[in-house]
Amino acid sequence: MADEVIYRSDHVLEYPFVRSVGPVIGAFLTGLRDGRVVGTRGSGGRVIVPPTEYDPETGEETSGVVEVGPEGTVTSWSWVPRPRPKHPLQTPFAWVLVRFDGADTSFLHVLPAAGPDEVSTGMRVRPEFAPEDERVGHVKDISHFVATGGAS
Amino acid sequence: MSEREPVTMMDAATRLDYEFTAGVAMSKNLHGYEQGKFIGQRCPKCKKVYVPSRGSCPTDGLPTDEIVELPNTGTVTTYCVVNVPFAGQSIEIPYICGQILLDGANLSFMGLLQEIPIDEVRMGLRVEAVWVPPEELGPTLASVKYFRPNGEPDADYETYKEYL
Amino acid sequence: MSQYPALTSGRRPVGVVSFAQYDNVRREDARNEVEMLMPVVTEVFGNIGITKDDVGFICSGSTDYLIGGPFSFVAALDAVGVWPPRAESHVEMDGAWALYEAWVLLQEGEIDAALVYCFGRSSMGDLSEIMAVQLDPYYLAPLWPDPTSLAALQAQALIDAGKATEADFAAVASRSRRSALDNPKAQVAYDRSAEELLAEDYEVAPLRRHALPPLTDGCAAVVLAAGDKAYEWCERPAFITGIDHRIETHSVGARDLTVSPSTRTAGEKAGVGTKKVDVAELHAPYAHQELILAEALGLGDGVSVNPSGGALAANPMMSAGLIRIGESARRIWSGQADRAVAHATSGPCLQQNLVCVLEGV
Numbered sequence: 001m002a003d004e005v006i007y008r009s010d011h012v013l014e015y016p017f018v019r020s021v022g023p024v025i026g027a028f029l030t031g032l033r034d035g036r037v038v039g040t041r042g043s044g045g046r047v048i049v050p051p052t053e054y055d056p057e058t059g060e061e062t063s064g065v066v067e068v069g070p071e072g073t074v075t076s077w078s079w080v081p082r083p084r085p086k087h088p089l090q091t092p093f094a095w096v097l098v099r100f101d102g103a104d105t106s107f108l109h110v111l112p113a114a115g116p117d118e119v120s121t122g123m124r125v126r127p128e129f130a131p132e133d134e135r136v137g138h139v140k141d142i143s144h145f146v147a148t149g150g151a152s
Numbered sequence: 153m154s155e156r157e158p159v160t161m162m163d164a165a166t167r168l169d170y171e172f173t174a175g176v177a178m179s180k181n182l183h184g185y186e187q188g189k190f191i192g193q194r195c196p197k198c199k200k201v202y203v204p205s206r207g208s209c210p211t212d213g214l215p216t217d218e219i220v221e222l223p224n225t226g227t228v229t230t231y232c233v234v235n236v237p238f239a240g241q242s243i244e245i246p247y248i249c250g251q252i253l254l255d256g257a258n259l260s261f262m263g264l265l266q267e268i269p270i271d272e273v274r275m276g277l278r279v280e281a282v283w284v285p286p287e288e289l290g291p292t293l294a295s296v297k298y299f300r301p302n303g304e305p306d307a308d309y310e311t312y313k314e315y316l
Numbered sequence: 317m318s319q320y321p322a323l324t325s326g327r328r329p330v331g332v333v334s335f336a337q338y339d340n341v342r343r344e345d346a347r348n349e350v351e352m353l354m355p356v357v358t359e360v361f362g363n364i365g366i367t368k369d370d371v372g373f374i375c376s377g378s379t380d381y382l383i384g385g386p387f388s389f390v391a392a393l394d395a396v397g398v399w400p401p402r403a404e405s406h407v408e409m410d411g412a413w414a415l416y417e418a419w420v421l422l423q424e425g426e427i428d429a430a431l432v433y434c435f436g437r438s439s440m441g442d443l444s445e446i447m448a449v450q451l452d453p454y455y456l457a458p459l460w461p462d463p464t465s466l467a468a469l470q471a472q473a474l475i476d477a478g479k480a481t482e483a484d485f486a487a488v489a490s491r492s493r494r495s496a497l498d499n500p501k502a503q504v505a506y507d508r509s510a511e512e513l514l515a516e517d518y519e520v521a522p523l524r525r526h527a528l529p530p531l532t533d534g535c536a537a538v539v540l541a542a543g544d545k546a547y548e549w550c551e552r553p554a555f556i557t558g559i560d561h562r563i564e565t566h567s568v569g570a571r572d573l574t575v576s577p578s579t580r581t582a583g584e585k586a587g588v589g590t591k592k593v594d595v596a597e598l599h600a601p602y603a604h605q606e607l608i609l610a611e612a613l614g615l616g617d618g619v620s621v622n623p624s625g626g627a628l629a630a631n632p633m634m635s636a637g638l639i640r641i642g643e644s645a646r647r648i649w650s651g652q653a654d655r656a657v658a659h660a661t662s663g664p665c666l667q668q669n670l671v672c673v674l675e676g677v
Binding site for chain 1: 345346384444445448453454455456458459460461462465466468469470471472473476517518520521522523565567568569570573
């Protein structure tokens with residue numbers, strides 16, 4: 001019956017936000033733009049990377065800028081055989097949680113990998129930065145991670 | 153240290169894509185516009201007629217399954233004159249935006265008022281819908297081009313005071 | 317004189333006395349949220365022969381991001397009908413947290429009964445993208461990690477810690493989908509062995525298809541009643557003897573993903589371990605998460621875990637947690653269980669957890 005028709009419509013929501021980043025996240029993003037990785041110091045002196053204004057466990061205010069890495073160790077990973085349209089890479093890759101040398105927390109990013117056997121916990125990695133003139137102070141200023149060939 | 157200015161802002165633009173489905177009741181209403189008709193629904197308990205209906209009586213929480221076709225005429229319960237330009241505006245300012253209570257309906261909706269000088273618009277004005285040409289009718293309230301005075305005497309305040 | 321169980325949380329016995337849920341489906345094509353909720357609300361009142369006039373408070377759980385419509389939770393109230401004006405509240409959380417708010421209000425003693433409902437349609441948008449928007453906007457959201465990718469990081473951490481294997485994940489999925497064969501509201505139910513499931517391809521390694529929840533459109537509702545009112549409407553109310561919820565940092569890189577300290581604390585506060593548990597309904601959208609939750613709650617071998625099939629059988633966003641409470645309550649009403657633990661989760665990798673202990677007398 002014609003009046004049983006159900007109407008559908010494409011519907012797009014856009015959030016055109018520009019966020020102010022503040023001094024702590026700002027220091028990290030400034031570091032990425034300049035090809036460096038920095039964190040901050042939280043409770044008991046542990047180094048938080050990526051940095052937040054507060055220690056994620058205790059909520060205490062963090063302080064200082066601490067340069068870490070740029071190499072680090074994979075603390076966990078997952079492997080994506082079929083990337084989704086908004087994923088940072090469009091060929092099979094691994095999500096990697098990376099603990100930069102000198103850091104006590106891990107940072108999520110991507111590492112190109114044709115199969116799950118190309119990534120493992122404990123593997124040593126380093127960030128591959130985007131070309132300098134393309135870096136703007138954004139988490140994607142790191143294009144991806146690559147294995148250094150070592151193991152921790 | 154960086155010789156450039158520190159980063160203070162970040163582009164965080166986000167986009168999400170949806171396929172919206174109108175639901176059973178709203179689809180019946182939209183289908184009406186496609187045919188040049190106002191289609192509402194009646195509550196089985198309080199007998200109020202909602203146009204458009206979302207399928208439920210918001211007072212009683214019951215399904216409004218009974219379909220009611222409403223006439224082309226109604227009353228302006230209240231109105232405003234729009235003098236302020238805004239993004240996406242499709243009509244030249246100033247224009248009149250009226251709340252239209254169709255005859256037999258218990259819910260008013262917003263409609264454009266035309267063919268009347270701005271200083272002559274009033275509460276209680278009797279109006280009729282002007283539809284777009286048949287070939288332009290679609291499942292959208294935009295099928296109603298606008299409302300215009302239909303020449304009848306103004307409605308008595310008592311007939312629409314519940315809908316302000 | 318009515319008998320009530322001893323309470324770990326609160327001072328007023330409040331029972332779950334009615335529960336209803338929509339047919340969990342991959343895509344509800346015709347009805348809008350109001351049209352989905354109306355039959356469920358009618359059923360949850362009709363089960364015990366009451367109307368909206370019998371409840372003093374309405375609390376709902378949903379998120380507007382799912383359908384991309386601001387204030388869709390206000391429109392959803394049309395499913396109940398709120399005239400004359402009603403006392404109402406809403407949480408942008410699973411309905412289990414709406415139940416918590418209603419329980420708190422019932423503790424105050426001003427009202428004796430409340431309606432809790434929740435709804436969510438995963439089919440209107442791309443759920444993987446919508447869920448990424450809830451993440452940290454500076455470090456995580458710009459990379460668009462989807463819930464399965466994040467859950468897989470957690471599963472891999474379990475494997476690396478020697479706490480579980482892929483075969484363990486498959487065993488959870490096999491058992492859950494087999495249990496779901498007895499659940500008429502299940503969306504995914506089958507009788508397949510863990511060995512068979514392990515032959516599936518990776519969705520996101522180390523998680524294969526069987527370890528993932530289905531995409532579900534659905535809604536659910538519960539009626540809570542206090543004291544004698546609970547016995548008036550229900551022969552054997554499922555009294556909430558303990559309830560608590562806890563949250564951890566949103567930063568997945570700052571957590572030990574192999575454990576759930578928030579579940580552990582909530583379980584302790586709710587008194588899970590004080591007496592024998594017959595049934596546990598755990599909101600574990602990914603198979604490996606059931607293992608983490610069972611450990612955090614200290615559930616032993618004698619506990620029937622997810623007899624409904626859990627979130628692996630149907631995972632309606634914003635409702636799957638409240639459904640765990642409803643499924644637990646059902647088993648107490650029928651006498652199948654005397655004491656049940658229901659759990660709900662929210663956020664990436666079990667970030668936030670609610671534990672509710674239900675007991676019959």
